[in-house]
């Protein structure tokens with residue numbers, strides 16, 4: 001089995017697995033209980049918060065635990081309502097994760113204007129067009145740090161500068177950035193709100209975090225107890241938070257060395273595929289992308305057929321698309337970058353994680369070339385390619 005779908009989710013790292021395992025076996029209390037077991041649990045949650053905050057360069061009190069990256073995005077976008085003034089526009093990039101657009105849409109129905117900021121063919125946000133869109137009516141701008149499909153890295157500082165110059169908030173979805181590139185919300189031009197999630201960095205599913213420069217920008221989506229500074233009701237996900245903290249600390253410890261290894265795996269995979277099949281092309285800017293992602297377009301085939309053929313060979317990757325029950329829709333990211341629908345359907349995403357090896361990368365390239373040639377042969381025989 002070779003797992004190259006780490007942008008979808010990652011396996012727990014051995015450190016996180018053992019940390020969570022020992023906690024599952026231990027008697028733990030509710031972090032809000034005043035007794036010793038409760039206070040021990042509270043200390044674990046707060047240590048985890050410190051670890052996640054340190055990975056973002058944030059003060060711990062500005063970091064809230066939530067249930068997912070999607071929830072963090074939803075809370076962040078809702079800050080459009082609290083930013084003050086007559087600001088009634090929300091600007092969302094055309095390549096955001098669906099949880100950003102989906103949570104902006106209800107605000108659109110309640111009087112806000114939701115506008116889409118375009119990207120250029122490389123996948124980068126069109127900064128000139130963005131600068132032309134942001135003005136005194138803009139409440140919030142949401143532009144991700146790293147794209148989940150192509151790995152393209154967006155110019156976060158420039159987006160922050162454009163947003164702040166007009167007095168707008170800047171939200172950055174950094175779910176795919178954490179553990180792949182440095183994050184520093186304390187930088188001169190930095191996001192006001194930033195979302196991350198544990199399961200993309202070899203932590204557990206079901207735990208995300210939202211950084212907010214100023215917590216008064218936020219309003220609870222889930223009422224109830226006064227957990228998370230009164231901003232998210234519900235007993236804390238202790239195991240999720242501890243796993244997230246351990247994963248975050250592990251990922252930022254040797255960031256440069258680990259990401260160099262990831263890039264070496266991805267590059268040897270990509271070079272081998274492109275050398276064997278010169279018709280295959282890379283989607284997105286090859287220079288400004290994180291080191292783990294390769295989004296490849298294969299001529300003459302439908303990506304879901306290649307995914308199935310690779311699945312049979314024990315290699316797991318994904319098509320750059322959100323699945324519907326009937327047929328995957330073409331990736332909105334690739335379409336926004338100017339690809340045609342057939343080109344988007346012909347594209348697959350291979351995403352490496354820290355548990356992958358160089359041998360796997362080389363073997364994966366053989367598998368992909370072999371499966372692709374086999375598929376094209378079969379399609380030619382029936383006159384479909």
Ligand SMILES: Cc1ncc(COP(=O)(O)O)c(C=O)c1O
Pocket residue numbers: 007008067068069070071097099144146147148173174175176197198199208
């Ligand atoms: C860029 C990006 N944002 C947000 C999310 C959502 O994270 P979660 O699965 O924790 O809701 C994902 C997950 O695919 C993502 O890739």
